[in-house]
Amino acid sequence: MPSPQSETTTPSVPPETKGPHTRRLRVVTLIATFGGLLFGYDTGVINGALPFMTTDLGLTPVTEGLVTSSLLLGAALGAVVGGRLSDRRGRRRNILLLAGIFLVGTLGCTFAPTTAVMVVSRFVLGIAVGGASVTVPTYLAEISPAERRGRLVTQNELMIVSGQLLAFTFNAGIAAALGDSAHVWRWMLVVATLPAVVLWFGMLVMPESPRWLASKDRFDEALDVLRQVRPAQRAESELAEVRRLAVEDRQSQTGGWRDLATPWIRKLVLVGLGIAVVQQITGVNTIMYYGTQILQTSGFSANGALLANIANGVISVLATFAGIYLLGKVNRRPMLLAGQIGTTCALLLVGVVSLALPEGTGRAFIVLGLTVTFLAFQQGAISPVTWLMLSEIFPLKLRGFGFGVAGLTLWLTNFLVGMTFPVLVDALNISNTFFIFVGLGIVAITFVARWVPETRGRSLEGLEEELRTKYTRPVVQGS
Numbered sequence: 001m002p003s004p005q006s007e008t009t010t011p012s013v014p015p016e017t018k019g020p021h022t023r024r025l026r027v028v029t030l031i032a033t034f035g036g037l038l039f040g041y042d043t044g045v046i047n048g049a050l051p052f053m054t055t056d057l058g059l060t061p062v063t064e065g066l067v068t069s070s071l072l073l074g075a076a077l078g079a080v081v082g083g084r085l086s087d088r089r090g091r092r093r094n095i096l097l098l099a100g101i102f103l104v105g106t107l108g109c110t111f112a113p114t115t116a117v118m119v120v121s122r123f124v125l126g127i128a129v130g131g132a133s134v135t136v137p138t139y140l141a142e143i144s145p146a147e148r149r150g151r152l153v154t155q156n157e158l159m160i161v162s163g164q165l166l167a168f169t170f171n172a173g174i175a176a177a178l179g180d181s182a183h184v185w186r187w188m189l190v191v192a193t194l195p196a197v198v199l200w201f202g203m204l205v206m207p208e209s210p211r212w213l214a215s216k217d218r219f220d221e222a223l224d225v226l227r228q229v230r231p232a233q234r235a236e237s238e239l240a241e242v243r244r245l246a247v248e249d250r251q252s253q254t255g256g257w258r259d260l261a262t263p264w265i266r267k268l269v270l271v272g273l274g275i276a277v278v279q280q281i282t283g284v285n286t287i288m289y290y291g292t293q294i295l296q297t298s299g300f301s302a303n304g305a306l307l308a309n310i311a312n313g314v315i316s317v318l319a320t321f322a323g324i325y326l327l328g329k330v331n332r333r334p335m336l337l338a339g340q341i342g343t344t345c346a347l348l349l350v351g352v353v354s355l356a357l358p359e360g361t362g363r364a365f366i367v368l369g370l371t372v373t374f375l376a377f378q379q380g381a382i383s384p385v386t387w388l389m390l391s392e393i394f395p396l397k398l399r400g401f402g403f404g405v406a407g408l409t410l411w412l413t414n415f416l417v418g419m420t421f422p423v424l425v426d427a428l429n430i431s432n433t434f435f436i437f438v439g440l441g442i443v444a445i446t447f448v449a450r451w452v453p454e455t456r457g458r459s460l461e462g463l464e465e466e467l468r469t470k471y472t473r474p475v476v477q478g479s
Contacts, residue, residue, distance in 0.1 A: 025143070025229040029152050031202035032139055034195050035095055035132035036156040038102050040163020041192045042071065042129055044313070047291050048171025048306050049185035056182050057115050061422045069418035070119045074126020075133065076411035082131030083138075083404015091139035091209040091400075094131065099200035101128035103193055110190040126411075133387075134407040138399055141391035142211040143229060145238075146458065150327035153391055154384040158320045161379050163195075165313030172306040214242045215396055242396075259398060264471035269402055271451055272393055275336075276410035278444035279386040282343040283437035284378045285414055286421045287312060287371050293422075294371070297430055298354065299364030308368050315372045319380030331456050332385050337448045339381025344441030346374035351434035386410075392455045395464050 046068055054064055078098075086094040105125030112118035136156050144152040171188050178184040207229075213222035219239065226235035260266045287294065291312055295305035326335060350370045357363040394402030424433040453470060455463055 021227075021229050021231060025152070028143060028206055028229065029140060029155055031199070031206055032095065032136050033156045033159040034199040034202060035098060035136040036159035037163040037166075037195050038192060038199065039129050039132050040160035040165075041167045041195065042102075042106070042125055042163075043285070044164030044167035045171065045188050045192070046071075047309060048168060048175065049188045051292060051302065052175070052182075052185040052188075053118075056185065057118065059115065061426050063115055065419045065422045067115065067118055067122060068422075069415045070122040071126035071129060072411050072415035072418050074123035075130030076126075076408045076415060078127035078130025078132075079134050079407025079411050080130075080404040081127075083134045083400040083402070083407060085131075085400075086135045086138060086212075086404075087400030090212055091135055091142065092203060092206055093208075094135045095139065096200060096203045098128045098131045098135065099196050099203065101125075101131070102196040102199070106189060106192045106196060110186050110193075130407060130411050133411070134390075134400070134403040137387045137391035138403055139209050141388075142209040142399075143207075143225070145230065145234075146462075149392070150332075150388055150456065151324050153388045154320070154324045154327055157379070157384040157387055158317070158324060160383075161313070161316035161320045165310070165317050166191075168306075168310045168313040172303075172310055175303065175306055210239070211242055211396055214239070219243055257401075264468050265395070265398065267471040268393060268467055269405060271453065272390055272402055272406040273409045274447050274451060275386055275389055276406040277413050278336075278340065278447055279382055280410055280413035280417060281437065281440040281444055282340070282374075282378055282382060283347060283417060283421075283434070283440075284343070284375075284383070285417055286433075286437070287375065291371065294430065295364065295368060297359075297425075298367040299360045299362075300368075308364075311368060311372055312375055316375050316379040319376045319378075320384060323380040323384040326380070327384065327388065327456075331454050332389055333448065333452050333454050335381045336385045336389075336452060337445065339377045339385070340441060340445045340448055342377030343374050343382065344438055344445065346370050346377065347434050347441065348438045350374070351431040351438065354429075354434070355431035389452075389455055392463060393453070393467060395468075 050059075050064065050068065053059065053067065057063075057067075059067060082094060082098065085097070101124065105121055105128055108121030108124060109118060112121050137153050140153045140156060141149055167188075170191055174187050175184055178187065207225040208221070210222040210225040213219070213225065222242065223235060223239050226239055230238060260269060291309045292302075292305045295308050296302060300308055323335075350367060353363060353366050353370065357366065390403050390406050391399075421433065424436070428436075453467060458466060
């Protein structure tokens with residue numbers, strides 16, 4: 001395992017200093033992460049809307065899973081297509097397109113008259129969610145200085161969990177205000193149109209990624225962007241490093257499926273796919289999508305479950321703040337490993353408690369405490385490290401493609417979890433279902449300990465050279 005090190009840049013690049021560029025970088029980060037806010041709201045809102053939707057649209061366990069997971073299937077397509085489009089058309093232009101798709105998909109879901117229309121609209125909305133999940137972190141990673149990259153990229157994760165918290169809060173508030181109205185779930189969904197509009201107008205005045213511009217030989221434009229978000233001397237030195245690697249990447253013709261024939265790239269992509277899978281097989285989205293039902297099964301009333309579910313959103317936000325702090329202090333791989341161990345233990349206890357204790361208030365609050373503990377490990381360690389590492393590990397020319405393929409894998413895994421969870425609970429009961437995720441968690445722990453590299457403290461260019469060297473030679477266990 002690499003020795004601990006601070007978030008530093010390479011010696012040839014001057015250190016980061018404060019100035020007007022710092023404020024500009026904060027604004028860019030805030031606007032871009034509205035994509036994460038939409039990601040969070042649209043994945044979290046189904047948690048409270050689904051019980052009302054089930055009654056209004058007459059959903060069965062199978063169609064319930066289909067409505068939930070159709071967004072995830074769309075996200076899988078959006079991730080791989082969005083990654084390729086961001087490589088071809090630019091990160092900024094792709095985010096603008098995604099803002100429009102967010103708006104169209106949200107309106108389609110809000111006014112859906114039947115289950116079939118809802119499934120199609122959720123699929124369209126998922127395309128935007130998947131595209132944002134790979135494009136926004138890539139954009140932030142490429143525009144951030146190396147020593148602040150971890151914290152800036154994971155602000156997108158903070159916006160994701162903030163979006164989920166807003167969804168849980170609006171769900172509870174709208175349900176309390178409108179009571180048993182047949183269409184209460186439509187009001188829950190339509191709220192997402194507002195951040196979509198903010199994202200579109202905001203990105204109109206944001207700069208393009210300087211590294212993407214450099215990959216297209218637009219070096220003067222790349223320098224102009226770097227001067228907006230770096231001190232002048234730092235901008236010129238950083239561009240020189242980016243230019244050198246962009247030329248090398250172009251000469252090696254990286255950027256698509258054919259590059260998987262190169263052994264070190266193939267190994268790196270497989271590691272990226274593994275990181276994507278282990279983030280999802282914790283079962284986090286069983287709680288994000290079905291948390292209200294889980295709490296009702298444990299003993300809460302319908303409205304009580306909606307209110308209690310807000311605790312899941314609050315702890316997710318607080319844990320993400322802690323994760324952002326830790327990313328500046330702790331290496332990535334130990335954080336990911338600790339998160340996997342913590343979530344696996346929490347799920348084991350949820351299964352045991354659900355099996356051993358009778359339904360009632362006592363079991364309900366114990367299960368709530370364990371889901372909160374689970375989310376503390378998931379959102380404080382696993383999720384921020386996952387999105388950050390996937391934005392870091394792929395070469396410049398392959399970054400959109402590689403992140404897109406990893407995102408495709410992540411969302412397909414998410415789809416399988418979302419689609420099968422209600423069916424598994426119906427067939428096996430909730431305890432045995434969670435024991436399945438415990439077994440998957442053990443597999444994930446083994447993978448992280450053996451295969452995941454350390455990425456902290458390197459510039460993107462320096463990291464690319466390091467990983468090329470690492471994966472060109474045989475991988476040694478524990479390296």
